Amino acid sequence: MWILAVSYGVHLLATAVWLGSMALLLFLAGSAMRQGQVLAEPWRRWQRRALLWGNGSLVLLLLSGFYQMTNDSNYSGFLVIDGVWAWAMLLKHVAYAGVVAVAAAWQFWLLPAQERLGLLAESRPQLAQVEAEKLRQQERRLLWLNVGCGVAVLVLTAVITAV
Template identity: 35%
Template sequence: MQASSLALALTYWLHMLATVLWLGSLSALAVLVLPAARRRLDASAYAALLEDLQERLQPLAWLSLAVLAATGMFQMSAHPRYSGFLAIENAWAVAILIKHLFVGGMVLLSAYNTWGLLPQLRRMAILRASGKPLDETQLAQIQRRERLLLTLLLISSVLVLAFTALARAVS
């Protein structure tokens, strides 16, 4: 096996690993963990869980995104159908462009989740756990945003995988 083939295989593996870590943790969080936690945990335990999840998952998610960006650029530049930045000359390039638009949207949504929504939810949970009065309307609004955000991230991740499969099929 040539060194370039080995490097490409390594980038494929790292890209798939980062995809599984990022999208797998997102899916597990949205579909399993947070809905069950909201139903089963008291306010104090829920606040602690949110803090632990953010501490553990956010660095993993951002590391995964960095690995995806680096390995994706390497893979794309090595692909025989790649003609240059924003050169949309074939079905593969269209599928890759659409995939990257969804990934960009996911990065923006994840940034809002990391630095906007999760801190608000954590603050509300801490207030509730300490027995302080909450604006229930505001809490419900934040929780609706959380569900919408997670739904958008899940739909986007499914579409990213679909456009990846399409790009591979038309290669």
């Protein structure tokens, strides 16, 4: 019983950290994009820090959520879809996978592209400016996709809790 209580506590704290890192990226990105500072080092440093905290919280959410799910009376087994709870849980996992995919794209594609663009700006500033606009659009799309997946996770959590 105490392990489940600790799991709920860790899950709630990890959710708060995850939402905080997502909100930080969203609000700081808006500011950086308006000021044209997406390639600036302070912004990239904030991105890396927020992703570090976000990734850590996603791991904790995965572990604590798995423990909670398998101890729930509604859980009937792996991929046994036998009711509203199971459907909501399946969709929540799909949304969670979306959050993880966005974090991976951000980390392994967007941040390296921004760093390469910073190097390009030193030698070919006009070309870098065109590419920077493309990256800003892609970053904006990733941000809103992340928000959409995050909201889906929270809404589906509400459904799961209500059932």
